[in-house]
Amino acid sequence: DMRYDDVSESANDASSEDGSLDADYDGVDGELAFTFAVKEFRALSPTKHAKVYSDTHETNDAIWRLLIFPFGSPQENARNVEANDALSVSVFLECGPKSAREASGQWKRHAKFALRLVHPTNPNDEAYMEQKDTSHSFHNEEADWGFTTFISRLKLFQGGYVDENGAVTFGVRVRPCDEFEIEKPGVRNVYNNEYDSRKETGFIGLKNQGATC
Secondary structure, eight states: OOOGGGTTOOTTGGGEEEEOSOTTTTTGGGOEEEEEEESSGGGOOTTTTSOEEOOOEEOSSEEEEEEEETTOOHHHHHHOOSOGGGSEEEEEEEEEESOHHHHTSOOEEEEEEEEEEEOSSOTTOGGGOEEEEEEEEEETTBOEEEEEEEEEHHHHHHTTOSOTTSOEEEEEEEEEOOGGGSOOTTOOOGGGGGGTOOOOTTEEEHHHHTOOO
16 A cells, blocks of 8 residues: 555656646646656566556645556466466556545545546547546555556557657546545446446456555
């Protein structure tokens, strides 16, 4: 889980670079959007770069960062022993409270968010749009949530998502919400209609995967 004492650190500074997904969106009523460029993506090693973190970004009362498994989460790797390009890239959003005192005990944050793979030459073309939207109640025992099978490495490479400098850019847009707005498994939530939340197989919390870091 994300700890308060490491919120300013990146797991692999040599392979990451943060930026803004939408400057007008950032910080408005607690909303947040940012991008995370994983450099030299093809050159990453499944042992040395099993996971990479973005820098942390703040909303009113929470800190957020992206967690990327370039070769899939540990459970995904255990299921797929084929060549590296056949593995899926796993993408998760991680949350924590800004207060060190609160972080040491029980806490909870509710949010709707969209995880996105940004195409370097066609970032706004729906034909190249790889995005998954959902919602989650983050708390001290489940501080991260995302997709173990966000996109296959083969599709990422063939789809032209690696830019001319060898980087792959991921983005996230976060909107804090009330608990009653969170989509519950097997329950249709009318409050999520405006967010266009899509049901995705393979969506699961990191802790449920046994891969929480």
